[in-house]
Amino acid sequence: MKRLISGWTLIKLYTLLVYVWMFTPIVAVVILAFNPxxxxxxxxxxxxxKWFVKLSQNSTILDAFKNSMxxxxxxxxxxxxxxxxxxxxxxxxxxxGKELINTLLIAPIMIPEVVLGVALLLFIRWLQQPKSFxxxxxxxxxxxxxxxxxxxxxxxxxxxxxxxxAALSLGASPFQTFREITFPLLAPAIFAGMxxxxxxxxxxxxxxxxxxxxxNQTVPVKIFGMLRNSISxxxxxxxAVMIVLTVSTPLLAGxxxxxxxxxxxx
Amino acid sequence: MTQERDPAFVRFAGIEKKYxxxxxxxxxxxxxxxxxxxxxxxxxxxxxxTLLRMLAxxxxxxxxxxxxxxxxxxxxxxxxxxxxxxxxxxxLFPHKTIFENIAFGLKYRGxxxxxxxxxxxxxxxxxRLPGVGNRMPSQLSGGQQQRIALARAIVIEPDVxxxxxxxxxxxxxxxxxxxxxxxxxxxxxxxxxxxxxHDQREAxxxxxKVVVMKDGxxxxxxxxxxxxxxxxxxxxxxxxxxxxxxxxxxxxKKSPFLEARLADNTLCxxxxxxxxxxxxxxxxxxxxxxxxLGYKTDFTRxxxxxxxxxxxxxxxxxGGEVSYFVELAQGQVLHVINFVKRAPYRxxxxxxxxxxxxxxxxxxx
Numbered sequence: 001m002k003r004l005i006s007g008w009t010l011i012k013l014y015t016l017l018v019y020v021w022m023f024t025p026i027v028a029v030v031i032l033a034f035n036p037x038x039x040x041x042x043x044x045x046x047x048x049x050k051w052f053v054k055l056s057q058n059s060t061i062l063d064a065f066k067n068s069m070x071x072x073x074x075x076x077x078x079x080x081x082x083x084x085x086x087x088x089x090x091x092x093x094x095x096x097g098k099e100l101i102n103t104l105l106i107a108p109i110m111i112p113e114v115v116l117g118v119a120l121l122l123f124i125r126w127l128q129q130p131k132s133f134x135x136x137x138x139x140x141x142x143x144x145x146x147x148x149x150x151x152x153x154x155x156x157x158x159x160x161x162x163x164x165x166a167a168l169s170l171g172a173s174p175f176q177t178f179r180e181i182t183f184p185l186l187a188p189a190i191f192a193g194m195x196x197x198x199x200x201x202x203x204x205x206x207x208x209x210x211x212x213x214x215x216n217q218t219v220p221v222k223i224f225g226m227l228r229n230s231i232s233x234x235x236x237x238x239x240a241v242m243i244v245l246t247v248s249t250p251l252l253a254g255x256x257x258x259x260x261x262x263x264x265x266x
Numbered sequence: 267m268t269q270e271r272d273p274a275f276v277r278f279a280g281i282e283k284k285y286x287x288x289x290x291x292x293x294x295x296x297x298x299x300x301x302x303x304x305x306x307x308x309x310x311x312x313x314x315x316t317l318l319r320m321l322a323x324x325x326x327x328x329x330x331x332x333x334x335x336x337x338x339x340x341x342x343x344x345x346x347x348x349x350x351x352x353x354x355x356x357x358l359f360p361h362k363t364i365f366e367n368i369a370f371g372l373k374y375r376g377x378x379x380x381x382x383x384x385x386x387x388x389x390x391x392x393x394r395l396p397g398v399g400n401r402m403p404s405q406l407s408g409g410q411q412q413r414i415a416l417a418r419a420i421v422i423e424p425d426v427x428x429x430x431x432x433x434x435x436x437x438x439x440x441x442x443x444x445x446x447x448x449x450x451x452x453x454x455x456x457x458x459x460x461x462x463x464h465d466q467r468e469a470x471x472x473x474x475k476v477v478v479m480k481d482g483x484x485x486x487x488x489x490x491x492x493x494x495x496x497x498x499x500x501x502x503x504x505x506x507x508x509x510x511x512x513x514x515x516x517x518x519k520k521s522p523f524l525e526a527r528l529a530d531n532t533l534c535x536x537x538x539x540x541x542x543x544x545x546x547x548x549x550x551x552x553x554x555x556x557x558x559l560g561y562k563t564d565f566t567r568x569x570x571x572x573x574x575x576x577x578x579x580x581x582x583x584x585g586g587e588v589s590y591f592v593e594l595a596q597g598q599v600l601h602v603i604n605f606v607k608r609a610p611y612r613x614x615x616x617x618x619x620x621x622x623x624x625x626x627x628x629x630x631x
Contacts, residue, residue, distance in 0.1 A: 074615035162357035166415075168344045170371035170422060177345075180370075184361050245540055 083148030117210030350419030
């Protein structure tokens with residue numbers, strides 16, 4: 001008897017279908033970005049960078065892009081600036097209410113973004129402050145802080161206390177110990193945390209929809225707005241750019257981290 | 267040791283450490299002579315590491331004072347105490363080269379670049395690892411890493427060298443070599459060293475003085491011979507080597523020995539560790555190695571010797587010597603370690619045990 005299709009073949013086929021199902025829309029967006037026609041349809045008639053050119057001339061999109069970059073960068077900086085000392089405190093020191101504070105800081109991961117969005121908005125209203133860019137940064141820091149905390153804490157647990165104790169016993173002050181020992185060993189995690197913060201901030205739609213004003217729209221919010229009116233092929237071009245950015249940043253970061261980690265000791 | 271050395275170079279005075287309600291170190295006094303190697307020996311949780319860490323400045327005493335060279339150091343932060351510290355897991359900085367590791371302490375002592383190079387190279391030679399300066403710690407074996415840690419600690423010429431179980435992470439064969447190396451190096455440099463361990467062999471073989479600890483208390487301190495041969499109490503006798511304990515009632519004096527009656531009415535001659543009143547309850551301690559076995563059929567009594575009769579119930583062959591477990595008629599099982607003369611005794615053999623009263627020490631129960 002000859003078996004036509006074995007179980008393994010079926011599983012392979014199934015896996016392939018899952019991948020196709022997951023990635024076809026993404027691939028389609030990238031391909032259609034190079035379609036010169038107004039209404040995307042296959043087969044494509046020609047190939048052009050027309051939509052990218054148009055995109056680069058669209059000042060509202062460029063503004064949104066600039067906003068997103070600034071917002072992402074500031075979020076990354078503040079999140080790590082707050083998250084790294086907090087992680088140090090949680091792992092290296094004992095104090096009352098430690099578990100509670102830690103849980104509260106991690107909580108935004110578990111709370112639906114819609115709730116967070118509304119909550120911050122109400123809070124600002126209660127303080128009688130207008131929506132502003134500062135508020136947007138604060139919101140994004142709240143959103144991304146848990147990731148920085150989790151990543152840095154995980155790394156800190158792995159850095160044995162003995163390294164710091166050895167440095168202290170050899171005559172380095174607590175600050176010198178941090179600069180010479182803890183920080184370099186922690187750097188990959190800090191870097192990863194920054195990157196995570198940036199990517200999450202750059203990608204966020206739900207919460208940002210609540211917090212953004214007309215002046216400080218981010219790219220995803222802008223795309224969302226554009227889709228409400230019409231489906232312009234520019235969005236495909238923008239999508240392609242976003243995909244390249246969000247995929248290449250972590251890859252680059254991963255590569256750099258590995259190079260640092262291998263460390264030839266300077 | 268020469269006379270002008272300070273017998274209390276390091277001094278703990280009424281030192282105590284509590285963690286909440288748990289007392290890790292009960293109030294105690296301890297003096298460490300200059301240039302000596304002192305071992306803090308005890309099971310885990312006995313407070314030996316806590317004591318070391320308080321000296322290092324890594325723990326704050328709940329009360330009491332610590333002095334080095336007569337100067338109180340309680341309020342001196344760790345990085346100003348000038349101590350060399352060796353950790354169980356080496357704790358070499360993984361992102362720094364061997365040279366950078368060794369030179370680390372020199373950076374904070376205003377040593378010039380050229381001196382730094384010289385001193386680091388000399389330290390590497392001292393630990394017999396010249397030429398590895400440019401490698402990373404991960405490229406060295408465990409034993410080599412611990413030698414680098416040693417070099418890193420001695421290069422700063424510390425007042426006291428603190429070692430926290432430095433050999434436990436190494437495998438058996440290496441441990442022996444490393445132990446001798448530390449011993450030699452300590453003698454050569456003459457640096458006051460405090461060595462924390464739970465391994466009695468390490469403690470006995472390398473120390474000038476052994477401090478046996480349990481439950482935050484010092485049980486006994488003295489030279490290795492003193493603590494081994496004249497153990498102060500049941501715990502010390504039990505923790506060091508293999509000991510047998512027999513409950514007894516104190517009898518008459520039979521100079522230089524004392525009579526003691528066992529539960530089964532056997533009369534023994536024993537050497538008392540302290541004064542005992544006749545009729546008092548006490549405990550006889552006999553080291554497993556101090557008893558000699560013979561076939562019961564060959565038995566002849568000698569004057570002033572103690573004898574027990576029994577049957578071998580278990581044995582384990584350890585190469586040069588054999589560990590026997592002998593069950594006496596009254597039911598107690600004695601542990602006897604003897605060298606193999608011709609052929610080892612077998613399980614079931616009827617034997618007699620001979621032991622010199624000098625080796626039967628009488629302790630308070």
